[in-house]
Amino acid sequence: MDLGLLAAVEREVLGWAGVETERSRFFGGDVTIYKVGRRQLGYVHHAGVADLQVPQAIHDELIAAGRAVPHGAGFAAVVSAPLERQDDVANLVALFRLGYDRAIAAGERRRRREGG
Numbered sequence: 001m002d003l004g005l006l007a008a009v010e011r012e013v014l015g016w017a018g019v020e021t022e023r024s025r026f027f028g029g030d031v032t033i034y035k036v037g038r039r040q041l042g043y044v045h046h047a048g049v050a051d052l053q054v055p056q057a058i059h060d061e062l063i064a065a066g067r068a069v070p071h072g073a074g075f076a077a078v079v080s081a082p083l084e085r086q087d088d089v090a091n092l093v094a095l096f097r098l099g100y101d102r103a104i105a106a107g108e109r110r111r112r113r114e115g116g
Contacts, residue, residue, distance in 0.1 A: 001048035005083050006032065009044065012093045016100055034096060037107065041099040044092075048084045052095050053077055055102075067091055 010032070013019055018036045025031070030046040042052030054062065056077050062068040068079035081095055082088050 001046050001083060003046075005086065005089055006044060006046070008086075008089045009083065009092055009096070012089075013041075013096050013100075016097075018104075019100065036100060036103045039103045039106070041096050041103065044083055048082060050081050050083055050092050050095070051075075052079055052081070052099055054079055054095075054098065058098065062095070068095065 010021065013034055014021065016036070019041070020035050022033045022035065023030065024033055024043075026043070026045070031043045032046070033043040034041040040053070042050055044050040051071060052068075054077060059068075059070075059077050059079055062079050063070060068081045071078035071080050079095070081092055083092055
């Protein structure tokens with residue numbers, strides 16, 4: 001994978017409040033994990049594919065629109081998207097943004113329930 005593409009995704013996603021990354025190894029390959037608080041937004045395999053967990057309805061919409069494919073291992077409600085060309089950066093950032101917006105909204109609902 002072109003690490004410049006990963007850097008372009010990181011510049012954008014790390015600009016959102018509370019987003020952090022961590023590096024890890026999954027199944028023998030390097031990945032960059034994006035998180036907000038304890039919630040994982042998704043991760044990018046350094047081999048050039050990102051995996052993101054989304055609600056089933058969004059999963060199906062993204063696949064129907066050609067913006068993602070089902071996860072290769074068949075994990076339910078997980079989509080994969082390539083990070084192989086410059087054109088992939090905007091799509092991947094938008095997919096991470098879907099998860100980020102959901103995470104922020106869930107945190108706000110939790111704070112309201114807890115009276116904070």
